[in-house]
Amino acid sequence: MKIATKHLENDKTVSMSEKMDPEEMDLDIGVMHFPGSLVLTVDATRSGHDLTVGVHVEGPCELTCSLCLEEFNNVFEKDFTLHYDIKGLESVVIDPDVRDEIIMENPVRILCRQDCRGLCPFCGANLNHEKCNCKETE
Numbered sequence: 001m002k003i004a005t006k007h008l009e010n011d012k013t014v015s016m017s018e019k020m021d022p023e024e025m026d027l028d029i030g031v032m033h034f035p036g037s038l039v040l041t042v043d044a045t046r047s048g049h050d051l052t053v054g055v056h057v058e059g060p061c062e063l064t065c066s067l068c069l070e071e072f073n074n075v076f077e078k079d080f081t082l083h084y085d086i087k088g089l090e091s092v093v094i095d096p097d098v099r100d101e102i103i104m105e106n107p108v109r110i111l112c113r114q115d116c117r118g119l120c121p122f123c124g125a126n127l128n129h130e131k132c133n134c135k136e137t138e
């Protein structure tokens with residue numbers, strides 16, 4: 001998203017919204033995948049040479065459970081604030097900073113649910129769905 005700073009009045013907040021293509025943003029790294037577009041909503045306020053941008057990102061995401069390896073759907077949502085020095089600039093492109101904020105959320109370990117039982121270490125059965133007989137012969 002490009003914010004034209006030229007026409008921003010001092011201390012007046014301008015709101016805008018835009019859809020982002022996760023593929024274009026190169027967001028498909030780590031354990032989060034984004035199957036659809038993300039919606040970016042911003043409030044931009046100029047104060048002299050400073051531009052403050054409040055950002056809300058929201059969109060569907062797919063996660064893979066660290067224990068049972070099943071994919072499940074979730075909603076990605078994050079609010080953050082960006083600051084720019086706009087002295088001499090006519091516009092600011094916030095996409096790289098938005099990408100950084102999203103990538104920072106990539107968790108190391110995620111569970112499909114709090115009590116996920118994971119996979120049996122012996123036969124690989126998904127213990128959320130089935131019982132295996134490994135325990136008896138352990």
Ligand SMILES: [Zn+2]
Binds near residue numbers: 069070
């Ligand atoms: Zn799981």
Ligand SMILES: [Zn+2]
Binds near residue numbers: 134135
């Ligand atoms: Zn088993």
